[in-house]
Amino acid sequence: MTNFQAKQIRELRMRGVGYRAIASVVGLSRDIVRNYCKTHDLDGLATDVRINIKEKMEKGEACLSCGRDLKQPATGRKRKFCSDTCRREWWLHHSDSIKRKETAYYELTCTYCGKEFKVYGNKNRKYCSHSCYVHDRFWRKEEGRAPYIGPSMIKEACYE
Template structure:
């Protein structure tokens, strides 16, 4: 691929275009586009999240827009601070890739609840566990 084709492929993918359409417009094969995109971080969601990805590559915080100082040889920074990172992820829970979410019915109160990562959980809270285990009374009963 020529430099011009590479630039065109990058621009089209960041605009959200698929491999086939990008290949047709750039004048190269679909597989060449796919390989180039995988090598350069333009595969999968990178095309959909092009704006956020471009911000991170430019060195701008995703949350507040402050410029970031990138260090060579270290993982690329996306947020300027812990507070910005937590605030952004709190506002975008749909982008968290949760692989092991389980739904259960509480053995204590019968309420439905979802758990991330613990496939053996039985109770929705510590309070329900205590009520089921010890009869729900205080220390004086």
Template sequence: MTTAEKDRIHEMRLLGISYSQISSELNISENTIKSYCRRHNLGKTMAKKTTGVLDEKDVCKHCGKPIKQGSKGKHKKFCTEECRRLWWKANDTHIQRKAYYTLVCHGCGKSFKSYGNAKRKFCSHACYINNRFKNKGKENI
């Protein structure tokens, strides 16, 4: 690939032109275009940034500030960890949790709810410690 072709690919990606259109115009394999763009950070996010158009996915779910998306990794939904915590705290009631289990504590015998763990035996750490060390002392006598 010549320097002129690389420059042309760069210009076309900044205009938001697809890989297949660039491929047909420059008569280069589409996979070669994709590889070049990936190596030089000219993917979809690059085309969006230059046009200045923000998706709803490019703003924080909590505060609405623009989020700078990286070229690799998972798509970011929140601008900071604090925004993520605040959003989940405010929207906790909208989540449909299905993994609640009603169990009986082996230590005190009271009924308690456990989320996501059906094999839990104690309602609290205090019950676990009390049961463990109370039983250990009886065995030694």
């Protein structure tokens, strides 16, 4: 069990969340959670509230880190954490999932020069560089190639 998991167990338990719900949030078995609470004077505190905290977290109704209720703003991005501290702490202890995200690179072939290039997150990119984009788009006549009949403007805008 990591310090972070221990802290999460403590915080959720103090709010009255049941062992099973805590277990599903921190990713440990219910027995481990229960044993931890018993050995840390956390078993008597709670009134085994039957809320599925994990479901609330997924819906954005509870902080992913401490489980406190979240109020979503009327507009803009959905919040996942109640505070910057919680956000930082959660990411600090979930660096594995960050690493996994960073490998979401696409290996693409430049439409103009044929060079392979890697791009992060945007698989619609067509050119390895701005210069290739310009050549392919505007220098066709000069280079004696067929006129540009290329993709939609939306895809085109993806070069950069």
